[in-house]
Amino acid sequence: MLLLVLRRVLATVPVMAVVALVVFLMIRLTPGDPAAVLAGDNATLDQIQRIRANLGLDEPLWHQFAAWVGQLARGDLGTSIFTQLPVTTLIGQRVEPTLMLALTTMVFSILVAVPLGVLAAWKAGTWIDRLIMVVAVVAFSFPVFVLGYLLVYQFGISLRWLPTQGYRSPFADPWGFVRHMTLPALALSSIYIALITRITRASVLEVLGEDYIRTARAKGQTEAKVLFRHALGNAAVPIVTIVGIGVALLIGGAVVTETVFNIPGLGRLVVDAILRRDYPIIQGLILVFSLVYILINLLIDIAYTALDPRIRY
Amino acid sequence: MDLTRRDMMAGAAAAGAAAGLPGGALAQAKPSVLRVVPHANLQILDPIFTTIYISRNHGYMVYDTLFALDDQLQPRPQMVDTWEVSPDRLRYTFRLRDGLAWHDGSPVTAEDCTASLVRWSRRDPMGQRLFAIVDKLEAQDAKTFVMTLKQPYGIVLETLGKISSNVPFMMPKRIAETPADQQIQDTTGSGPFMFKRDEWQPGNKAVWVKNPNYKPRAEPVSSAAGGKIPKVDRVEWYTMDPNTAMNALIAGEVDYWEQVTPDLVPIVKQAQGVKVENLDPIGNMGWGRFNHLVAPSNNPLIRHAAMKAVNQEDYLRTAIGDPELYRVCKSIFPTGTPLYNEAGVDMVTQNQADARALLKQAGYNGEEFAILQPTDHPVLNPFTLVTAEALRKVGFNVKLVAMDWSTLGQRRTSREPVSNGGWNMFHTWWIGGDVINPLTGVGFAAAGEKGWPGWHTDPRTEELRAEFAAAATPEEAKKVAAAFQARTYEIGSYINLGQFFVPVGYRENVRGMIPSPVQFFWNMAVA
Numbered sequence: 001m002l003l004l005v006l007r008r009v010l011a012t013v014p015v016m017a018v019v020a021l022v023v024f025l026m027i028r029l030t031p032g033d034p035a036a037v038l039a040g041d042n043a044t045l046d047q048i049q050r051i052r053a054n055l056g057l058d059e060p061l062w063h064q065f066a067a068w069v070g071q072l073a074r075g076d077l078g079t080s081i082f083t084q085l086p087v088t089t090l091i092g093q094r095v096e097p098t099l100m101l102a103l104t105t106m107v108f109s110i111l112v113a114v115p116l117g118v119l120a121a122w123k124a125g126t127w128i129d130r131l132i133m134v135v136a137v138v139a140f141s142f143p144v145f146v147l148g149y150l151l152v153y154q155f156g157i158s159l160r161w162l163p164t165q166g167y168r169s170p171f172a173d174p175w176g177f178v179r180h181m182t183l184p185a186l187a188l189s190s191i192y193i194a195l196i197t198r199i200t201r202a203s204v205l206e207v208l209g210e211d212y213i214r215t216a217r218a219k220g221q222t223e224a225k226v227l228f229r230h231a232l233g234n235a236a237v238p239i240v241t242i243v244g245i246g247v248a249l250l251i252g253g254a255v256v257t258e259t260v261f262n263i264p265g266l267g268r269l270v271v272d273a274i275l276r277r278d279y280p281i282i283q284g285l286i287l288v289f290s291l292v293y294i295l296i297n298l299l300i301d302i303a304y305t306a307l308d309p310r311i312r313y
Numbered sequence: 314m315d316l317t318r319r320d321m322m323a324g325a326a327a328a329g330a331a332a333g334l335p336g337g338a339l340a341q342a343k344p345s346v347l348r349v350v351p352h353a354n355l356q357i358l359d360p361i362f363t364t365i366y367i368s369r370n371h372g373y374m375v376y377d378t379l380f381a382l383d384d385q386l387q388p389r390p391q392m393v394d395t396w397e398v399s400p401d402r403l404r405y406t407f408r409l410r411d412g413l414a415w416h417d418g419s420p421v422t423a424e425d426c427t428a429s430l431v432r433w434s435r436r437d438p439m440g441q442r443l444f445a446i447v448d449k450l451e452a453q454d455a456k457t458f459v460m461t462l463k464q465p466y467g468i469v470l471e472t473l474g475k476i477s478s479n480v481p482f483m484m485p486k487r488i489a490e491t492p493a494d495q496q497i498q499d500t501t502g503s504g505p506f507m508f509k510r511d512e513w514q515p516g517n518k519a520v521w522v523k524n525p526n527y528k529p530r531a532e533p534v535s536s537a538a539g540g541k542i543p544k545v546d547r548v549e550w551y552t553m554d555p556n557t558a559m560n561a562l563i564a565g566e567v568d569y570w571e572q573v574t575p576d577l578v579p580i581v582k583q584a585q586g587v588k589v590e591n592l593d594p595i596g597n598m599g600w601g602r603f604n605h606l607v608a609p610s611n612n613p614l615i616r617h618a619a620m621k622a623v624n625q626e627d628y629l630r631t632a633i634g635d636p637e638l639y640r641v642c643k644s645i646f647p648t649g650t651p652l653y654n655e656a657g658v659d660m661v662t663q664n665q666a667d668a669r670a671l672l673k674q675a676g677y678n679g680e681e682f683a684i685l686q687p688t689d690h691p692v693l694n695p696f697t698l699v700t701a702e703a704l705r706k707v708g709f710n711v712k713l714v715a716m717d718w719s720t721l722g723q724r725r726t727s728r729e730p731v732s733n734g735g736w737n738m739f740h741t742w743w744i745g746g747d748v749i750n751p752l753t754g755v756g757f758a759a760a761g762e763k764g765w766p767g768w769h770t771d772p773r774t775e776e777l778r779a780e781f782a783a784a785a786t787p788e789e790a791k792k793v794a795a796a797f798q799a800r801t802y803e804i805g806s807y808i809n810l811g812q813f814f815v816p817v818g819y820r821e822n823v824r825g826m827i828p829s830p831v832q833f834f835w836n837m838a839v840a
Binding site: 031032033036037038039040041042043044045046047048050051054080082083084085090093149152153156157160163164165166259260261262264268269272275276277 | 354356357358362363364365366368436438478479494495496498514515516517518551553554556557560561563564566716717719720722723724726741743747755756760762763764765766768
């Protein structure tokens with residue numbers, strides 16, 4: 001196991017190097033000029049050119065790349081061209097809301113979807129199964145922003161039960177956190193509830209046909225124990241995979257939800273940076289996202305060994 | 314400058330003492346907060362380095378100005394107490410008001426002001442023009458400085474009181490000595506509010522607190538001039554998407570939305586407890602800017618054909634919609650401003666037959682006419698589509714080049730031919746305060762390839778700008794401005810798309826909004 005972890009950690013180095021190179025080249029080959037945005041609409045060409053020179057944007061690409069890699073080697077992700085704040089500071093400001101949104105969404109999705117999936121598998125072929133699957137298809141097909149605005153209209157504006165936007169830290173204001181996170185987590189979890197429900201149903205259904213399930217029942221185990229201990233336990237590997245990928249996707253991919261509910265997360269940070277061509281932020285964030293993907297995949301692999309003793313690395 | 318809780322409490326206690334209230338009681342009172350959705354995300358804290366309007370608005374929070382324009386767009390003293398002009402109009406002596414202090418408590422000096430003016434003059438076109446004839450600028454004593462000119466200049470005070478980007482904000486000398494093409498990071502000013510850098514989350518939130526030591530002028534507030542009285546303890550800006558801003562305003566989670574987007578105005582107007590109002594007396598002016606370097610728009614007849622092909626009201630009706638929020642204005646200076654006139658407006662009155670004839674006269678052979686289209690911009694995208702349709706009707710071979718607004722900002726700097734990524738036209742707008750005279754509008758300058766994208770060169774235009782700068786009386790200035798407008802249309806500098814207004818939305822408990830082309834937050838209170 002230790003060897004696996006070591007091997008995978010070492011493997012991140014060439015992966016990150018390739019990501020760094022691709023990201024660097026892609027954003028510089030994309031049209032757009034941070035100097036023009038920085039100078040403002042009223043700026044003359046002369047002013048823009050001076051800013052470009054000041055930022056080193058007129059230097060050869062290899063020179064700019066070497067300077068950035070040098071910074072990375074010192075653990076420095078650079079400084080935002082616009083705000084002049086370190087990229088690490090900007091990421092630090094945004095990590096908590098994003099992580100909290102991802103975790104709340106996933107916890108809520110698992111709590112709802114896994115029992116639903118198990119129920120659908122247990123009642124396979126009945127109206128209960130069909131109802132759950134229809135609901136899952138509808139939830140999966142519903143765009144997050146539409147559901148988000150509907151929830152805001154109903155619970156934020158019409159009923160005034162919950163705030164329409166914003167974020168509160170659970171460490172500073174736990175009740176505020178619950179109130180502010182309820183609608184975004186509900187909106188965002190609809191897709192994951194649908195996805196996890198379907199995966200859980202398929203996996204549990206497959207396991208329910210196994211000999212050891214019949215044996216468990218023959219030994220007089222209660223149906224709940226059969227379903228949740230023997231069937232779900234053995235069906236957990238694909239579910240864990242989906243949950244892991246879901247968390248990784250949510251770290252940088254909840255842009256729409258963050259925008260609709262005004263949550264100051266990493267997704268909005270990267271979109272704002274792309275719109276302004278704030279190269280250091282884009283580069284730094286994509287590197288961080290890549291690292292998160294690699295680490296979560298590693299955690300998923302480790303979780304496999306705990307869930308299925310037959311899996312060995 | 315970072316403010317600690319202790320600083321704030323001390324400030325509140327000082328304010329309480331000044332008002333004859335028990336300081337301790339006031340310090341414990343809940344601070345009054347004005348929660349605002351600004352028109353853009355505050356990313357750059359240096360309003361001299363950039364011309365971006367949101368940085369200018371931040372500048373007005375933390376800095377003060379020597380002069381400021383009132384609601385008649387006339388310059389009034391702000392930090393300046395008294396001033397004298399020598400009979401030959403070459404020597405201006407300015408004396409600062411008593412009691413002016415920076416946020417760190419140190420006094421504002423004449424040297425601070427001269428250093429600030431020098432830095433500003435390196436960025437701002439009006440400043441550059443003024444400083445081209447400044448012979449000497451020097452502090453005479455701690456509160457007095459003298460500006461000596463090489464020749465008379467008619468709009469010294471108007472220049473020092475310039476209302477929009479770049480505004481000549483005053484900064485401490487140590488900060489003003491930063492090179493003009495480097496951003497400053499220290500936000501120490503002497504304005505009515507102090508920036509809370511420790512609470513700044515770019516893209517999300519920016520906070521200012523009341524400057525307890527600010528000494529407002531005694532005159533009533535009038536646009537940027539008069540007594541700037543900070544009436545709330547904190548002003549908080551939250552950046553959000555327009556739909557989210559609308560929901561937050563209706564739900565009472567924010568108090569004030571600086572720019573209600575045109576498509577959402579009808580919904581916000583119907584909401585309970587919310588008002589929508591236009592506070593900007595002169596609004597914005599839309600422009601369709603030609604590229605004067607690249608074919609076919611480098612041909613003046615082609616540009617005139619395009620100007621004759623379009624109808625101003627079509628733009629305004631399409632992009633803005635509500636007739637209360639737009640005004641047909643064929644003058645290059647906004648309706649309601651002193652230099653508004655009707656010289657040369659026949660050139661911009663739609664006549665499609667004339668447009669076709671001009672195209673024929675120009676020998677136009679269906680060459681591609683490339684228009685940059687910012688698909689993500691709620692006003693400029695419809696402007697672009699209206700132009701494309703109107704030009705196609707008279708025979709232009711229009712090619713729309715779709716992109717986002719940021720990309721357009723870069724693409725419009727290209728001077729290449731259309732076949733090589735160049736362009737013939739793009740659309741933009743200016744706040745009215747930017748185009749109130751021939752010198753304020755950077756796009757008015759005929760500075761050729763060193764100027765603003767479009768790059769028209771016209772010695773007569775520059776002569777008229779110089780004549781305007783030297784005009785000794787308002788009547789003379791108006792006469793020159795009319796000639797300047799006629800010349801602007803004669804050379805086909807750009808298509809005037811008219812005047813439009815973007816209203817604010819606010820909760821009914823917000824008081825003290827200031828009618829002005831620029832958003833200010835002093836004088837505003839939450840009941």
